[in-house]
Amino acid sequence: MELDISPLAPAQFAELNDIDGVDIFTTSIAGGYKGRDNLLLAKFCEGTSVAGVFTTSKCASAPIDWCKAYIDNGVARGLMVNAGNANAFVGKVGAQTVEQTAQAAAAFIGCTPQEIFVSSTGVIGEPLDPQPMMDALAQLDDAKRGGYEAAANAIRTTDTYAKGAGATLDLDGVEINISGIAKGSGMIAPNMATMLAYVFTDAPIAADVLDALLKPANRASFNAITVDSDTSTSDCCLVFATGKADIDPITKLDDPRCALFAEALRAVLHDLALQIVCDGEGAQKLIIVKVEGATSDQSADVIARSIANSPLVKTAVAGEDANWGRVVMAVGKAGEPADRDKLQIRFGDLLLTDQGQRSPHYREEDAAAYMKNDQIEIGVDLGLGDGAATIYTCDLTHGYITINGDYRS
């Protein structure tokens, strides 16, 4: 099944700057995935620091186990990603496959296997044969070099487009570059982790500082999206800092340059996260759920997710139906403090309900016109406190059923 490109796709792949200290190679194993390259190897210069966040799944894949074991070293020389097989739930052979392929990558780069970070995405439960990957790694040469778009394409599975986002910032008069790629389309509800996302920067940042900056940026981006409430066994976001930019190293969190870098990092992660939602399986519309007036940010987050994961809300948006009654339902089922008679619901700028009933200003034709947009903002004000949260999702369409029910993926 060849999928149509999402109507919410960006017009083109982002223009990303090369990152000094990063060399990208892509190739194909076992004929590739849908005819595309399906193996990415990124080689990093010595001195590259790394930080990461990972799925909280209790059934995490073997590559996740591997990355978690070595992330605290903070040192990376390579990133290896294959698409088409998640190397998840295959027993002890999964860990062996990671180790053997990491060894092959380390031999190519000239480092230890523990400096290779590994991800796999695709089918769960199918053993991943290491030999074709090792063969492909042994045959890597300069002809296989590529840029970030090639890298983003090599990690796609059901994604209908390659995802990239970048930023530049000025630190100490030097241009610092951040370039990131991501993949993800279904099984997206990272919640406390992310889908596959890799961000590269030439900034010289110590691993512990990078880690401290990554976590809040991740919360506001990948942790704020959901396609189908299903959390993958393989979610992972890694940030690599080569340190090639010629400025004094950033080694402490109270370094004033951290705030600048964190802002740029947040922007890149946020852009990538939205690109994942916009490529949600079957997505026709982007839905932004903004909850405010809750008793706490945590409470607002639970309510926003209850709305964003509600099949009835998502199908209503797909049908361009301003069915705010289903939003009321989703607020009610969340189990968080809510007072029916203080609830305000907006679709875009249109106030639909006020004080627990339909607003006197509500006009069905206005709401119907608004629902034709590609991007629908559902605003809920609980009127109880200052808690706020924003969650991004997409609509639930026949496309989702077709992709996940009519064919094996």
Next chain:
Amino acid sequence: MELDISPLAPAQFAELNDIDGVDIFTTSIAGGYKGRDNLLLAKFCEGTSVAGVFTTSKCASAPIDWCKAYIDNGVARGLMVNAGNANAFVGKVGAQTVEQTAQAAAAFIGCTPQEIFVSSTGVIGEPLDPQPMMDALAQLDDAKRGGYEAAANAIRTTDTYAKGAGATLDLDGVEINISGIAKGSGMIAPNMATMLAYVFTDAPIAADVLDALLKPANRASFNAITVDSDTSTSDCCLVFATGKADIDPITKLDDPRCALFAEALRAVLHDLALQIVCDGEGAQKLIIVKVEGATSDQSADVIARSIANSPLVKTAVAGEDANWGRVVMAVGKAGEPADRDKLQIRFGDLLLTDQGQRSPHYREEDAAAYMKNDQIEIGVDLGLGDGAATIYTCDLTHGYITINGDYRS
């Protein structure tokens, strides 16, 4: 849109015994709902006791507020249900509508409004005009009398068939009858309450005893089903006991007759609950998720719901795809104790995985053949403890999207 009858529908409506002390009337207000009667009034004899469980939604409907206010009195003379409008989220006018229509029903029956239990089901947020209901109640006469099938039809909305279940048991040599009806098709994840269900018995049971028997029966039936993880604003299950059976009243929980009655009640609620799942919007297959070996029953329940509510699991079943990798994913995302390498997954009697990987006995053709069944049992053994839970759901098909996305319901 006229919906096809669910392929999982029972061959015919259950044969239900009349309950002495219950008189049923059905009629239509505002032309009915899809041409059917849409108003039910059940009249109870003096001395009828009542117990109930209600939605835990924080945005409950006005009728739920009304029932909760009077349920502790334990006394009922009438039940009034309208289909097509939920009388939910309409501000103060909602409570006024309940009060006015309860007064009209009380006038017909000859009791106080507080002895009338009220439910409404249908669109949320649309004010429910009391006048047509009051007019219909004023015009009730013997020509409007009907049986339980008529009652079950009068409370349907998107349900494709009327739902009934009954039981008889012997207490003290006397035949005791239990007859129940229910409705529900979408917005079904009652969790701590139920959809609309009404059970009638001629047993003489004190209200507090009835309440104590209802709660566990409800947990194992209505609280164990989910269609779409969306919890309604109007869920409610009420049990009315007329006491017309000529046996000594049951007034204490340690009465040995309680166990017999409880077993019969459980069977009726369970039957009704399964009929709701089998009429889940778009349902083509019934899915039974059995989790065992968890660290506690509560933990097993969370994991079973995680599987039963997973869109990826439900679409896989719809596609007759034995995609057990998605079951692994749903176990992993539940956040409960699980050891990937101890996990066993069965579809029916087929062992698919063992010790964290595909079973050596697994044959794709066996699994493919099993998935053609109307009823799919997904078994998960966590291998950690004695905790167990069973949750019932249905598959997620194009029909669900069509019903909820393509047309306003």
